[in-house]
Structure formats: structure tokens, C-alpha cells
Amino acid sequence: MNVNLTEDEIAFRDEVRKFFAEKYPADLRKKQDEGITLRREDTIRWQKLLYERGWFAVNWPEEYGGTGWTPIQKYLFANEMAAANAPVIVPFGVAMVGPVIYTFGSEEQKQRFLPDILASNVWWCQGYSEPGSGSDLASLKMKADREGDHYVVNGTKTWTTLGHVADWIFCLVRTSSDVARRQEGISFLLIDMSTPGVSVKPIITIEGDHEVNEVHFDNVSVPVENLVGEEGKGWTYGKVLLQHERTNTAGVARSKYRLNSLKKKAAQSIHDAAPLMRDQNFARKVAMVEIELKALEYTDLRTLAAVATGKAPGPESSILKIKGTEVQQSIDALFVEAAGYYALPYVPEQYVIDFPDEERIGYGAETKSSLRYFNNRKATIYAGSNEIQKNIIAKHVLGL
Amino acid sequence: MDFSISEEQSMLADSVSKFMENDYDFERRQEIAETDDGYSKELWHTFAELGWTAVPFAEDDGGLGGGPVELMLMMEQFGRGLVVEPYLANVVLAGGILRRSANAGQKSQWLTPLIEGNLQAALAFAEPQGRFNIADIKTTAQRDGKGFILSGNKILILNGGGAEILIIPARTSGEQTDEDGITLFAIAADSAGIKRQAYATVDAQQAADMTLSNVKADATAVLGEIGQGFSTLQDVVDEATLAVCAEAVGIMRTMHDKTVEYSKIRVQFGVPIGSFQALQHRMVETLMACEQSRSLLMWAVMLDTADNADTQRAVSAIKYQIGTAGINVAREAVQIHGGMGMTWELDIAHYFKRMTAIDLLFGNADYHLDRYIRLSP
Numbered sequence: 001m002n003v004n005l006t007e008d009e010i011a012f013r014d015e016v017r018k019f020f021a022e023k024y025p026a027d028l029r030k031k032q033d034e035g036i037t038l039r040r041e042d043t044i045r046w047q048k049l050l051y052e053r054g055w056f057a058v059n060w061p062e063e064y065g066g067t068g069w070t071p072i073q074k075y076l077f078a079n080e081m082a083a084a085n086a087p088v089i090v091p092f093g094v095a096m097v098g099p100v101i102y103t104f105g106s107e108e109q110k111q112r113f114l115p116d117i118l119a120s121n122v123w124w125c126q127g128y129s130e131p132g133s134g135s136d137l138a139s140l141k142m143k144a145d146r147e148g149d150h151y152v153v154n155g156t157k158t159w160t161t162l163g164h165v166a167d168w169i170f171c172l173v174r175t176s177s178d179v180a181r182r183q184e185g186i187s188f189l190l191i192d193m194s195t196p197g198v199s200v201k202p203i204i205t206i207e208g209d210h211e212v213n214e215v216h217f218d219n220v221s222v223p224v225e226n227l228v229g230e231e232g233k234g235w236t237y238g239k240v241l242l243q244h245e246r247t248n249t250a251g252v253a254r255s256k257y258r259l260n261s262l263k264k265k266a267a268q269s270i271h272d273a274a275p276l277m278r279d280q281n282f283a284r285k286v287a288m289v290e291i292e293l294k295a296l297e298y299t300d301l302r303t304l305a306a307v308a309t310g311k312a313p314g315p316e317s318s319i320l321k322i323k324g325t326e327v328q329q330s331i332d333a334l335f336v337e338a339a340g341y342y343a344l345p346y347v348p349e350q351y352v353i354d355f356p357d358e359e360r361i362g363y364g365a366e367t368k369s370s371l372r373y374f375n376n377r378k379a380t381i382y383a384g385s386n387e388i389q390k391n392i393i394a395k396h397v398l399g400l
Numbered sequence: 401m402d403f404s405i406s407e408e409q410s411m412l413a414d415s416v417s418k419f420m421e422n423d424y425d426f427e428r429r430q431e432i433a434e435t436d437d438g439y440s441k442e443l444w445h446t447f448a449e450l451g452w453t454a455v456p457f458a459e460d461d462g463g464l465g466g467g468p469v470e471l472m473l474m475m476e477q478f479g480r481g482l483v484v485e486p487y488l489a490n491v492v493l494a495g496g497i498l499r500r501s502a503n504a505g506q507k508s509q510w511l512t513p514l515i516e517g518n519l520q521a522a523l524a525f526a527e528p529q530g531r532f533n534i535a536d537i538k539t540t541a542q543r544d545g546k547g548f549i550l551s552g553n554k555i556l557i558l559n560g561g562g563a564e565i566l567i568i569p570a571r572t573s574g575e576q577t578d579e580d581g582i583t584l585f586a587i588a589a590d591s592a593g594i595k596r597q598a599y600a601t602v603d604a605q606q607a608a609d610m611t612l613s614n615v616k617a618d619a620t621a622v623l624g625e626i627g628q629g630f631s632t633l634q635d636v637v638d639e640a641t642l643a644v645c646a647e648a649v650g651i652m653r654t655m656h657d658k659t660v661e662y663s664k665i666r667v668q669f670g671v672p673i674g675s676f677q678a679l680q681h682r683m684v685e686t687l688m689a690c691e692q693s694r695s696l697l698m699w700a701v702m703l704d705t706a707d708n709a710d711t712q713r714a715v716s717a718i719k720y721q722i723g724t725a726g727i728n729v730a731r732e733a734v735q736i737h738g739g740m741g742m743t744w745e746l747d748i749a750h751y752f753k754r755m756t757a758i759d760l761l762f763g764n765a766d767y768h769l770d771r772y773i774r775l776s777p
Contacts, residue, residue, distance in 0.1 A: 001469050002402050003702035009401070072401050280773075287773050291696070291717045298695030305403045319688050393687065394680035398660050 005072070013076045016055075020084035023049055032085045035365035036351050037209070040123070040165045046087045047120040057094050057118055064102045064110070065118045071304030075253075082253035090162065093117040093124035096241050097170040100188065104229035104237050113190070127157035127171035127191070127215060128238070135388050137172070138182040138235065142217065144173040144189055146224070151175075151189065153197075153220040159382070163213035164200050166193055172234050179232075188234035190226040197221070207374040208348055242384060250324030252297050258331050259290060266338050270363050276338055285337075289330045296323045315396035318389035325379035325386065332376050335369040342366040343373075403698065405469065412466075413473040415450065420481035426747045429482050433604040437562065439485045448517025453491050457499050461507055462515050468639070468701045472646040479650025482750055484604050486522075489559030490514060492643050494521030496636035497567050501584060501624035510565055510586060522563035524554035524610060525637055525762075532763035534569075534637055535630060536577045539612060541570035541585065547618040548572070550585065550593075553611055560608030561598025563589050568612070572627050584629035585621045592616070603757040604750070638715045641762040642700055645715075648722045648758045649690070649697050655733035655751050656686045662737055679736055686732050689725035696721050713775040716768040722758065723765025730755040 005013065028042055050056040058074055060066025069077070089095070098117045101109055116122040133140040142155025153173060163169065169191050176185035191198070197220035202210045229237055263286060266276040276282050300320055336343045342362040350360055351368060361367055380386045394400045405413070424443075432440045447453050455470050457463020464470075471492070478487060491514075498511040498521075513519035530536030539552025550570050557566070566589050574581025589596070593615035598608040624632055660683055663674030673679055700714035730752045734741035741748045759765065 001405055001698065001702050003699070005401060280770075283773050284769055287769055287776070288720075291720060291772070292692070294699060294717060295692035295696045295721065298699050299691055301401070302403060302695060302698075316691075319691060323688060323692065387681070390681045390684040391677070393684045394677075398674075398680070398683055398687065400660070400663065400674045400680050400683070 005076075009072055009076065012073055013080065016077055016080040019053060019055075020080055020086060023053070024084055024086055025049075028087065029085070031353065032087060034351070035368040036353055038087055043087055043090055044120045044123075047089060050089070051119050056089070056120070057098065059095070060098065060102065064098075064114055071301070071308045075301060075304060078253035079256070082257040085257060088254070090123070092126050092161070092166070092170075093120070093122065096126060097124050097190070100170070100228060100237050100241050103240065104188070104233075106225075108225065109190075109228065122168055123162070123166045125160050125163045125166035125169045125193075125215075127160060127169045129157065129159045131156055131158050131214070135385055137238075137384075138186070140172055140174060140186065142171065142173045144175050144187060144222065146175070149224055151222045151224065151227075153189070153191065153217045153222055155217050157215045157217075158203070158213075160200075160213045160215045161211060163193075163215050164202060164210070169193055169198075169215065170228075172238050175231050175234075183235040185232055186234040186238075187231050188228040188237045189222060190228065191217075191220065191222050195220050195222065205375065206377065207371040208346070209371075209375065211375070250296065250300050250320035251328055252293070252300050252324065255293055255324070255327050255331055256297070258328075258335075259286070259293060262286065262331060262334055262338060265364075271342075282334075282337070285330075285334060289327060289334065292323070292330075293327050296320070296327060299323070315392050318384075318392050321383060322380075322386045322389050328376060328379050329373075332369075332373040336373045339366040339369040343370040405473070409469055409473060412455070412470055413477065416452070416474050416477035417480075419450070420477055420483075424481045424483065426482070426750075429484065430750075433484050433600075438600055438604065438606040444485050445517050447485060447487070448515070452487070453495075453517055454515045456491065457495065457511070457515055461499060462512055463499075468642065471639070471643055472697065472701045475643045475646035476650035479647035479754075480654050482651075482747070482754060484606075486520070486559040486562070486606065488640060488643060488647075489522050489563070490520065492640045493523035493525070493558065493636060494563075494565070494567050496639055497523055497584060497623060497632060498586075500632050500635065501629070502586075506586065506620070506623065519565060520559060520563045521565045521567065522557050522559040522608075523567045523636070524557045524560065524569065525633070526554065526556045528553055528555050532767045533577060534633055535579050535582065537569055537571045537582055538576055539568065539570040541572050541583055541617070543572075544616065547616060548583075548585070548621075550587070550612045550615040550617055553609070555609045556601075557596075557608045557610055559606055560610060561596060561606055563608075565589065566594075566610070567623065569629055569633055574627075579630040581627045582629045582633065583626050584623040584632065585617050586623055587615060587617055587621055601757060603754040605757070634712075637762055638712055641715050641719050642697075644758045644761055645693075645697055645700070645718045645722050648726050648755060649693050651751050651755055651758075652686075652693060652722075652726050652729045653690050655729055655748065655755075656683070656690050658748060659683060659686070659733045659736050662740075666738075673736070682732055682736070686729045689729050693718070693721050693726055713772055716763075716772040716775065719763065719768040720765045720772060723768065727755060727759055727765075 028046055031038060047056060055067060057066045058069065058077060062068035094117055098114060101113050128137060130140050130142060142157065144151040144153045157171060171189050171191055172186050173189050174185055175187040179185035197218040199216045201214045203212045203214060204210055205212060269275055303316060303320060345361045345367045347361055347367050451464055452474065454463045455466040455474065459465045495514055498507065502511055510519060514521055525534055527536060527538055529538065539550060539554065541548040541550045550568065552570065566587050568585045568587055569582050570585060571581055572583040593613045595611045596608045601607050663679060664672050666673050696718040700718045703711050703714045733748055734752050737748050740746050743749060
């Protein structure tokens, strides 16, 4: 056991650091640092830069255009990307549907979909939850009835993140209701969002943003070749996807970056106030989160090391989801606490490009701290709420 | 970065683990704990024969050249077995001072027999007024010709009652809490002026309080440099802190596992209590606490291997974790065992008491959280 990086790992880290220093566009960096919401074309431009360097599909096998990196390399890459405050990669294509397609899809599907996911030519979104099916996902009702060489799809998906900018959606649909277990009869279907009968309705969330949507399907015709794997096996495929999603949602590197930013901010005198880190109560809260995050970092590394020996991410990934989102939310709350009264002005118009500094309320993005805090209450709810994660661990790890 | 352990390390862990399984079940442990000595002298010799007492010492000193990883692996197993033999006191605390500060003559006098299992030793790291601050030392050592005269009070000397040699930090200069001016002495326990009051602790360990009244120490009793003993004392106490954290990780996992198993067999309202979601989620919390604690322990141990300056901070991080999340695992185990968890008969109660002691030893969670902050860059 040792914590030191090898010479090769140091060289790799330096190479990645150099890439972010040189290739991360200044205008995107400015937006990120000032808390300005990225547009679709911003994200695509950044993802294409990573793709061109061969560093986009970090977790994919090499044969499909992945990196073939060791767990430590992936860890170093995530750290450098977060330390540069580079945009978060939109996960729905590369981290979610991609692995399902290369694991369970046909040769034709791999050739048709994977290259466009790699190159960020096609923007994917996720169709899992329904208005009546949240934590109890297996109760989903959206129907896909086979008629000749296509399915006729009817129903509603909800909480569809970035559905309003997406080109395609992957859905869990019910292809049979004549089943012994509700988990049977569910299939994994890929649907072009431009198909007639698909409509998107915005949902405005707590912080006032349009991020998620309701997507309605009214007699939408989907060719049978868009079915992934076997009919009725969608639940199994979806579970594999969720396990990938859960390891991704730990967000350790991003939390490290944010906690460091918080500490730097709190060590300064802002608005002529004494540095907050001198307040022992605040310093203790920061230290408690930092220790939990360090533990999580090593739990994450241990999981990665286990995956490298050939194990698929198992139910243990639920631990990463629970702890990762708890840490994120603790950091969100500390930013609000650090901002004090400056967390209260609701001025979202400040977070557009070229907002004049002389009109800005608060220091930096202080007034955004509360909006992030509000928005990220979602983290313990999405991807299977943390209570559902505990059910999963209780059943599959503890055998209860 | 590498999380795997070597073949030798794996063999060591297996040998301790098998011993606990085959020769140290809970009934045996209780029998031993209730003897006058409070531990088994026979088993202590077995520990020495198996090489365990030699693990952390340099090969030149007759040791096996092990490091923090070896210590972690052993202590975790000692935790599972609730070992009462004075490994921490002899090997980690007293042995830790001797291997760092003793000269060749002192090593052959004390360290060699300690490694062979033929000498009982102890380190007097605490004073009544000092709480968790090991630099808070009122015990004085005044010059007396070539030697010194020691006076003062020490408390909670682990293995202090049975120890034949006592390592005593005393103040040769400076103010009460100065780090400078602390000198380490090795003094025979039967020296004139030493009065010891031995007792068992709540977790069935053996300890003693001690009064020193004009105890004579000659120059050969001084370990290391005069007035410069603090950094050694601190390194040893940090190593011992890490050792009890590893022990705690072993205990936590055992308590968690036993609780889950119990919840599967204990039937109330016609069903196993483990089928209740209110209990399931709490056992998931204790599982996560076990995993997070193991992760922090591995971090701290690996930093130590790299001889990193951040080691002290990492030690405080894991000790804070044990004192918070770890204690919660222990409390939940008793709660979910219900009335049975309250009984002297069941091992759960004794694991709980050991966790309580470990939280206090070398500074509790509050102490280490503040130390962590103080050491932060």
C-alpha cells in the first residue's frame, strides 16, 4: 500500500493539466468562473475538444473509442478537470445510454449511435421517471405496442433533464402488462425527439430555472430496430445504467474543487468583514465536510480499484451516491452560510454574459450560492433517492 | 498509488485472524480478563513466539522491520478479538519510544527483552491536569549531580501495574505546557519513591496511576536528548492513535456484522426485526460508517508510509471519524440488539466499552477536530 504517484502517473497528470491550461477556451472558463449558465453550443464545443484529444469517453472500453485508462488515471483526470473548473460533461449520452448500447445493443446499433455520442453530435436525454412512477420506477406505465415493424408509444416521462435541447431520448417502456413481476415486460427503447407526437413541456424548478421537462408521447411511431437488446429485459439493462450513474454522481473531484474555493473565500476579508474561517464554528463545519470528503475520495478509489480487477460496479456504488450527494449538499449549504445576507437577493439576471460589474450585487457569485443550494436539493432525490439507495444496500449487500 | 497489500502482509493478517478465530473466542477472552493479571502471560509468550511483538522494530534491533501497514492489519484483528494482552502498551507505546530514542546499551537492556516477550513496559503519557494535551507536564526532573530527581503524578498508565520498566516524560525546563524541556526517562518500576495504584479499566484493560516522590534516576535512564523528548513522544502517541483507530475499524465492522446477523434471527411481531425499514436504513448507515472509516484509515496509514508531513493531520481526521461515526456504530449495535445488547454476557456490550475507551484515548473527537483545523494549511 502506498499513496505516491508513479513517475508515469505524474507525467500523465502533468499532460492533462497542460491540456486544460492550453485548450480550455478562455470564454468558457470566464462563464464557468462567474457562474453563468452554459448554452447547448458551449457544452458541445467543450465536449468536442475532449473528443478530439481522445479523452471524452473516459470509462468506455478502448474498442469503442474509450481511453483504456487505469482507475488512477481516471481519478487524476477527474481531479484536473474539476480543478480547472471545466464544464461538467453531460452524462446522458456518454455515461448512460452509451454503456447500455455497447453492452446490450446490436452491432448495427453500436455503429449507428456510438460515434455520434463520442463526437457529441447527438444530445441524449433520459426517460425513466413518470408522473406516477418516481421511487417506484417499476410501476411505470408508458406503453409501447408492437404493430408490424414499429412500436406505437403512448405516455409521459418527467424530470427529463435538458429534454428541451435533446435530439434523442432513451426510455424504459412497458411492452407487456401480462407478467408475473412488474419488472418484467419493461423494454429499453431509443426514440428520436423529432418524431411526430413527441412534445416537451418545461418544468420550472425551485431556483427559477428551466432545466427539467415533462415529455409527452402521443401515438409516437418508433421502429423496432430502436429496441435495445431483448424485449422485456429493459429493467436489467436499466439497472446496469443506474449503477454507472451512481458512481458518477459521487462527484468527488468537483466537491474537492468547490470546498477548496469555499475555504479560499472564507479565508479572505470580504465586505470588510473578518475572515469567516476565524470563526471556530464555521471552521469546524468545514473540517467535518473535508474529512467526510477525504473518506469518500478513498472509498471511491477503492471502488475504482475493485472495478479495475474486473468487477462491475455493484450495489456498493449506492454508498458513493448517498455519501457523495450528502457532501455536495453540505458544501452548498456552507456557501450560503458564507454569503450571509448576500445569499438573499434573487438576481438571476446577473448570471448572463457581460453583466456590468458596477451593477452587480454581492462579491463574485455570492448571490448564486442560494440558487445552487436550492437547485442541488435534487441530488439526494434523483438517480434513485437516497432512501431507495438504502433499500438497495439493505437488500443486496446486507441481505435483509 | 496502490491499495493492495504484499504477500507477507497478507500472511501476517491471516495468522492473527486465524489465531483470533481458533484460540481467542469471546469466552476465552472473558476468562482471561477476569484473572488477577487481567491478561494471559502464557499467550503473551505465544505472541512473542509468533513474532508479533517484533513486527514494528528494525531488523538490527531484532525486529521484523514492519511499518504502519503491518500494525494496521494486526490491530484490526486484535479489535475483532477484543484482545486484552498489552500489545499497545508494550509494543506501540513503550517500544515506540525505545526504538526511536534508546541508545545501543539501552536497547539491549530493555528493547531486546521486550521484543522477546520477557519484559513488561509502559509509557506514562498522561497527567491529571493535562486532559488530552501530552505536552502538559508538571512532573519535574531536577538535576542531582549526574542524575535527576523526579516528582509528580501520572494517570492512566496502560499496563502500568504490571510493568517492570516505566517510561516517564518529565519536565527538565520550561513552563507547564511547553513542548521544549520535556525529557524521557526509563525507570525501574520498583524504584524507591514510586507509588502505583493499579486498576482495571471499563474495557478490561489494565492501567495504573502513579505518584513519583523524589525518585532517583541516573544519567543512563535518559532516553534521547535532554529537553527534546516531545517530538518522539508525539510521534509515538500519533502512532498509537492510528493503532487504536485500526483496532476500532475492526471492532466497528464486527459490531455491524453481528447486528445484521442478529436482526435476521430475532423475531418480533412474527417477523425478523431486520425486515423493518426503520432498522434497515440504520444498519446501512453503520455499514457506510465502517467503509468511510476504513477509507480514512487507509489514507492515514499510506501517508505515514510515505513519511508525509500531513500525517498528524490525517491521524486527527481518522480519530475524529472514530469518535463520531465509529461511536455511532457502537451505539446502534447495542440499540438494535435491544435488551440483549445491555447484558454482560453478550460480546456486544464489551465491544461497546472498548469503543468508548478508544474514543477517549489520546484525545476525543472534539480534541482531534480542533487539532485537524490547527494543522490545516
